[in-house]
Amino acid sequence: MHRSTPFGALFCALSFACAAETTESAEAAADGNGAADSADAVADAADAADASDASADGADGADGIDGATDGTDAALVDPPLPDWPANQPGLDDPTARKWFRAGAWYKENPDELDTQMKGLFDAAYTGPLGDPAGIVTCHAGSKASGATAAKVWSRIHVPDTVIVLAPNHVNVGAPAAIWNAGPWLVPGLAVPVRDDIVTRFLELLPGELEGDRVAFEHQNAHPSEMMLPYLTRKNPNAKVVFLSFFDEEKADYANFDAARVKTFASAVATVVRELEAKGEKVLLIASMDLSHYEALVDFDPKDAIMMDHIGRFDTAGLRTSVVEGNFTICAEIAVSIWMEAMLELGYTGLDFNERGNSVHLSGVDAAVGYPAGIVWRR
Helix, strand or coil: CCCCCCCHHHHHHHHHHCCCCHHHHHHHHHCCCCCCCCCCHHHHHHHHHCCCCCCCCCCCCCCCCCCCCCCECCCCCCCCCCCCCCCCCCCCCCCCECCCCECCCECCCHHHHHHHHHHHHHHHCCCCCECEEEEEECCCCHHHHHHHHHHHHCCECCCCEEEEEEEECCCCCCCEEECCCCCEEECCEEECECHHHHHHHHHHCCCCCEECCCCCCCHHHHHHHCCHHHHHHHCCCCEEEEEEEECCCCCCCCCCCHHHHHHHHHHHHHHHHHHHHCCCCEEEEEECECCCCECHHHHHHHHHHHHHHHHCCCHHHHHHHHHHHCCCCECHHHHHHHHHHHHHCCCCCCCEEEEEECHHHHCCCCECEEEEEEEECC
16 A cells, blocks of 8 residues: 655644644644654554543443344445555645644544554454444544544444534534535545535525535534544445534534424435435434533533433433533534434434543543444334
């Protein structure tokens, strides 16, 4: 395999001048302020794998609320990774979305990223894969949340069509946005966007959803970007659609009442049903983190409450807990839309429901909580 031409330095200043999360800032510093990490990538996986599992909501592989089996199918295997090109694809494409976090939150060299992701996956689970309809997964840097994220990604077979619902941590660009431009770059790949699905979303949500690049082209759009290192190493042939919603940990349900959540969820469910009617499998992702920068003794009970709501697709209960309890979740809008869409598609809860946190990296006094959830396809 070949090494790509790195371009993370073009964005290094932006990526670390305004680091949004305490644990992620620590990770960036540990990785050399944006330079490619020369340490053994497997050691990164081991570091992440040290994350506390004491707060797990359920046993690994346990049957979930929906009463399904563990979802595994011995016939499901990940497609092989290609030999990466000598030069990064998409660099000369003005419509492409360049990365901001490679070289700090995940490896910038494609071969090293392969090794890093494999180390995380192997540390989490090595059994047969399952066929997911939807997942809830975290979006911090790989050292902070990689072990929790890998609990999900290591268990699933990623189909060729992936729709991501994610928060935009800063009020930049359209507050409800869909990426309507070119491919998303990740080391070794230019990941194509499904323009037909983008067009369909805009048809279904006129005046509600905007085609916009600005909402995604900044360092604090990492909740979308951080899906790519994992999903492309599970399926390098996947095509993506990204929707984002202004939604940071202190802005509870900004401009999204329950009715608007359901409007968006109905559109998401319609798109998924239409694609499935054509014989396509779709993976619907909610990218989110739980409590932010609180002491473990304070946030662990809150995270348990939130994951109980999410596990039962209880959007009303989640809203009440978040608003009345002043919980510091990010992505309550994205995950609420995801839950309501899954309900419309006939699912009733998570089949795999766990969580983790950044205590191994940030200590017990100011940590972030991370979700890990899977719904197996029926």
